Amino acid sequence: MDIAALRSAHPEHWMKATAIRSLTLDAVAAANSGHSGMPIGMADVATVLFEKHMKFDASAPDWADRDRFILSAGHGSMLLYSLLYLTGYESMPLSEIKNFRQLGASTAGHPEFGHAAGIETTTGPLGQGIATAVGFAMAEEVLRARWGAKIMDHHTWVIAGDGCLMEGVSQEAIAFAGRQELSKLIVLWDDNGITIDGKVDLSDRTDQLARFAASGWDVFSCDGHDPADIDRAITEAKASARPAMIACKTHIALGHAAQDTSKGHGALTDGDQNAAAKEAWGWSAAAFEVPADVKSQWEAIGARGSDEKAAWDARFAKLSGAKQTEFARTFSRELPKKLSATIKALKKQTSEDAPKVATRKASEMALGAINPIMPETVGGSADLTGSNNTKTADLGTFMPESRDGRYVYYGIREHGMAAAMNGMSLHGGVRPYGGTFMCFTDYARGAMRLSALMKQPVVYVMTHDSIGLGEDGPTHQPVEHLAMLRATPNTLVFRPADAVETAEAWELALQQTETPSVLALSRQGLPTVRTEHKTKNLTAQGGYILAEAEGKRQAILMATGSEVSIAMAARDLLQAEGIGTRVVSMPCWELFEEQPDAYRRRVLPAGPVRVAVEAAIRFGWDRWLYGERGKREKGGFVGMHDFGASAPAGELYAHFEITAEATAAKVKEML
Ligand SMILES: Cc1ncc(C[n+]2csc(CCOP(=O)(O)OP(=O)(O)O)c2C)c(N)n1
Ligand SMILES: [Mg+2]
Secondary structure (H helix, E strand, C coil): CCHHHHHHHCHHHHHHHHHHHHHHHHHHHHHCCCCCHHHHHHHHHHHHHHHHHCCCCCCCCCCCCCCEEEECCHHHHHHHHHHHHHHCCCCCCHHHHHCCCCCCCCCCCCCCCCCCCCCCCECCCCCHHHHHHHHHHHHHHHHHHHHCCCCCCCCEEEEECHHHHHCHHHHHHHHHHHHCCCCCEEEEEEECCEECCEEHHHCCCCCHHHHHHHCCCEEEEEECCCHHHHHHHHHHHHHCCCCEEEEEECCCCCCCCCCCCHHHHCCCCCHHHHHHHHHHHCCCCCCCCCCHHHHHHHHHHHHCCHHHHHHHHHHHHCCCHHHHHHHHHHHCCCCCCHHHHHHHHHHHHHHHHCCCEEHHHHHHHHHHHHHHHCCCEEEEECCCHHHHCCCCCCCCECECCECCCCEEECCCCHHHHHHHHHHHHHHCCCEEEEEEEHHHHHHHHHHHHHHHHCCCCCEEEEECCCHHHCCCCCCCCCCCHHHHHHHCCCCEEECCCCHHHHHHHHHHHHHCCCCCEEEEECCCEECCCCCCCCCCCHHHHCCEEEECCCCCEEEEEEECHHHHHHHHHHHHHHHHCCCEEEEEECCCHHHHHCCCHHHHHHHCCCCCEEEEEECCCCCCCHHHHCCCCCCHHHEEEEECCCCCCCCCHHHHHHHCCCCHHHHHHHHHHHC
16 A cells, blocks of 8 residues: 555545544554554545534534444444544543543443443444444434424444444344335445454455345445545435445555554554554654644534534424424433323223233233324334234334334344344434344344443333243243343343233333333233232332232242233132232332332241242242242242243143142142
């Protein structure tokens, strides 16, 4: 690469881009860790993007109609930090750049979200960024349909590397975005031919342009070090009526001894080599220093959007007061005032009618009440709409020709769906929920973990939550998934017992502003156990006394979801023999854990035998059986010990001995 020619062809541009390069080199060297090559290679593309195309105002990082920039190749986080510092984001002073990757600094290795203003999301797990970006672009479409192009009209930009494009989730995202014609989504691919193990050719020969084109994208190419060519490609991509991908041919670690090698991927810390690179770049400033003229050019870029922002403010101010309030409400994730009364009315009716319905059906009933009063919800399913019961009347369908539709057919793409929901939630202004079979949380897991990590209140409607789904057999029957989900920090796992608890769980899930929820719902019909109406949301306590012991309390049965009615039947058997038995419904462990000690002590007092009933593996239950003042010899479990089997549900419950009789017998064994 002829660096001197690049320098002399566009000297001003070169210095701006090289400010990114040198900050990256210095910060990574100081941290002795990080990734130098990608920011150095993509500095030219990023500079042109921010200088000429991105709609943003560094002084207003929360502007709702800003363009969103997603660094899918998140290992190159110094690219983003440099851009934020250079353009003058208050959240990114030089001290944070100097503190790169240190405890408590906002310049984390792979920032997901929330570390500093200006970071929309990046990717730790490769592929997530590009898939999450699809959700950003969807939210923009939904909100443009709702609020009009004067209020919502912006692009979603993605920088993705070879790794992002190799990950499977990228295919789900690309295919979906292509079908949905998300024309404001533009991916800039860092086509440097290098990953950690060596050349991309070691493991991949995909024609990426053909692949994107085959999925319905418009594709472009450019020389990723020629600002004029980059500008041309971006301009063309913006004009395209389909999502656009630009292959930016770049050199990783441009101008460094490690250029074009996998060594360039990671931390470049050799002092002599780094000094030589700076010399080749024509950069003579001291470490972490940016010459004043270059910094002020960057700050001008950061302020470039302020007029546009002011014009947007003026347009927004012309909306009626009610509309402004509604806009602010949805962006702050506040619930409509009516919701609480609506849920209460639904609960009252349900307790009176006492239907025998599957909780997936009960979820549909709850959504039927919620969706009409929450226009910000966007529902969907990964091709199991009729099974997940996620679609309610009048939602419409989100399609290129009907962007006001609020129901999304994601296709068989659980991972892509979950990532897209993260993106919608991160964008703001919408509340996504989506369904699949609970077993396939495995397929969605990569993105579900990020919902929790990024504190996004996405709602996962996971139906067919146990062997109770019956004949589809063990491939479809979750047994370890509740344990996995409960083990995930900042995730609420609800397994409601009936239609009343399901309504309560939905209310709680929507009340969350920083925590995702999983609703584990049954395929099979369940009797209503909450036949006495209570205005209070009992599920909010996580666990509560559903039925009190008559006479001396000798046993406590704990159960969730479909097994609560089994526990109730076991209680009948035990009470008939004079064994006083309490039933505790535990729809949400995480919320129960949060209750004051005195409350938990009241629900689970020391002394009685405890048996937990759940059609899943035991993992985790010991906390409630042996902890909380329980005793080892007085705790038992009725549930699954292995994978399930294919048969009608009733037969499976008998076969695996998850029955009232087995539960009563377990109690009597320990009395
Ligand atoms: C899901 C996942 N797998 C593996 C990694 C570890 N990893 C980080 S970067 C990288 C190589 C990425 O190559 P590329 O996107 O081409 O980046 P470049 O080397 O060009 O900077 C790998 C394997 C990761 N972050 N996420
Ligand atoms: Mg690469």
